[in-house]
Amino acid sequence: MSCEGEGITVQRPRRGSGAVEYPVASLSASVTEPTVEKSTESEEQLDVPWQVVVHNDPINLMTYVTMVFQRVFGFPREKAERHMLEVHHRGRSVLWSGVRERAELYVQQLHGYLLLATLEKVT
């Protein structure tokens, strides 16, 4: 991303293997020697949030789906049942949201139990 106007320049952060150098802004109109402030952010912080969605499947038993939610997300039984019923009645339920890597891990575990699960960007 690079937007220029009113003397403000914001540069796209450079993504590396770990921390990212992030020149925040420079006020070129009023400062002869631009001051570049540096801050570090992890890749996870820069990532947009993702959500884990489970979709309805008429074959999977309700008790089985509840057990899987308890195991994968550590939900108490009542919460797991609430999500299971949401999947059953509304066709889908958002089980978790956060960083992409963890969302992928959850989806992988859910696929291991053969549930229909996807990760989606939070809009």
Added chain:
Amino acid sequence: MDICRRKDGLEISELDPFLAELLRQLPASTSPENSPAAQSRLFSPPASENEKEICAEWKLYVQPELQRLFRSATETVAADLQQLSGNEKTFANRSLFIPTKHADAWLRALNQARLIIAARNGFSDGELSDNYRSPIGSRRDLSLFQVNFYGFLQEFILRELIESPESSSS
């Protein structure tokens, strides 16, 4: 058929030859071979088609791991089912013991077989929830019965071995 909870597992006795045969077919029923519908149900996409990078990486790195997981569960169940392939009389009732430590493998394999059979036959929601269906009259009816029988067993394993693993009837 009698199902009895034992200290370290579940004993299914008085299994008539028909139900014993359905159980023997369980490992083969988990295979999605020659059915694109079954194959795509077993390895469903992790994200929408627009997320090409995620889907490509998934196929490369995650699918082989899932394949290993599914194969391992099926092998455990197939080993337990060896109990049903003795040299006893063909029409004699059989017994099967499912150890508690194999409960997870059984749940996965039963679920996988149900999904694969349903995908191969393209059962509708109505067929799957029709509890008053007429007796078996076709290969399709038999497959539906198989899905329901495996589901019944899955419910039983869940209730007896997963939700209350400590209690026992003997």
